[in-house]
Amino acid sequence: MTLLWVLLLGLLVGCDAGESATGCGKYNLNGLDRKIGLIPGSARPGEFPWIVAVLDRRDGLTRYIGGGSLIATNVVLTAVHILNGTVENDLLVRAGEWNVSTTEEFYRHVDLGVEKVISHGQFNSYTGEYDIALLILKARFPVQANIRTVCLPSERTSFVGRHCFFNGWGPMEALSGDYPSVLKKVDVKMIDKTLCQQQFQARVAPKSICAESLNRSASCKGDGGSPLVCPMPRDNTRFVQAGIVTFGIGCGSARTPGIYTDVSQMREWINYNLQRWNIQLGQ
Template sequence: MTIYFIFIVLLISFSNGQRTNQKKCSSADYNPQVSKAGQYPWVVAILDQRDWIHLYIGVGSLIAKNLVLTSVRILNDTSEADLLVRGGEYDYSTDKDQHHDDVEVEMIRRHEGFDERTATNNIALLVLKSAFDGNTNVGTICLPPPTGFTAFDGSTCFFNGWGKAKFDSEDYPSILKKTDITVISREECVRAIGAPVPTQLLCGTGLQGKDSDGDGGAPLVCIIQDQFYQVGIVNWGKQNATETKPIFYTKLEVFRSWIDQQIVIIRQTLK
């Protein structure tokens, strides 16, 4: 099967699936009090495989069977050959709990306007060499439409990753963690930080005493009308227990048109 044919399947999956994939994004059976393999099937680990070492560098989300959404910042200067994407992972400390799959990267698309100083445009796509198929612990997440999305200010959302759990800790958990975040309105965020907030960013609270180092690129997911939606991407941030200022996340609603444009470019490139 050629890369181009695989990508045609990807394109159909993304453009149509994001509209009709509601059943797969249903939160009807979700129990936030339980942690288990396959509970967050859209979460993938991004690994640097240079020097024959699989080094964990961050997180991504599967938005089609061979298309990963992540942040520019975690990729640094890596090339396609340097990266490996792992789906279905839960506990890094054992191979007995479940089956995971590793897939190599065919193409990286970094946002051309990324600004590390302000965290704006911190978004990237990874096109995989093959699709994640046949693994029941791997699945896709729904994205918000470009316009007309239901307001989610005040929603309790969450992100997942294998990054640090506690402020200034040196320990990285081996089991996929969940961090709850409350998304706040832009107006409330501006009041809290005392400065303008770029339209490309979401603000959230709830990181007090916690650390998201190692969770860069992770999907910020909200449950809206009984559906899981990825509304943002983790940039970076940590807070001691007394800090109350909001943390910034990439706002996906703003970047839906960019994602669609990149898919067109990828399709033309892989012809």
């Protein structure tokens, strides 16, 4: 009975935290290229290996439209609003990216096409509620140092008071049309909805969570769909995805909180759609 209980416990942890066998959520603390020093406000190369760039290749061009996260080697979690009328053949997902201005990084990125877009049917573009989508890919990304999956939280997990991060290639400042070449890293603190609504001066949707910046930066246009991740309480070398960047007011300002889709409240929807495609988290 003891062995059976251990096996069952392992299965439950795998479902709640993404997928334990392959080590979801493992990040590279010092990056993957020691020759590149710390760039203020930026992530190190390969530090957060689950983030992907979502690209629109209509009209023969390849344009960055937002971020996403790998929750399985062939599934991306992102936001509906960044897709903006695109269909599967319009989209390309790039994993293992850090510096978008060069192809000469030591760890190269990998591109894959999209087989199926699954958008939440209750998405509200006004409130940002249910701003969540899954991209089922045409193949699997290889698991390597700069490409890994992120863990997902159990249903209705609270992150209030936790120090977390989000990444993206959106501008660092409001009204700036300048997109950074390298992946940025923004430190945030999760706050409760009462405080959030006071600072945001608007109602925050029930399926959303809030975070305020700790380093004078915030989510901007271009960061949509990117993951908000928090260290696991008992293992700060692994991360779990708390939210998906939805929108913010006062881009580049620490005074106004950012709004994120609450991944823990979306677990049932995520699980249902992955089961339809016979996909397991992390694999």
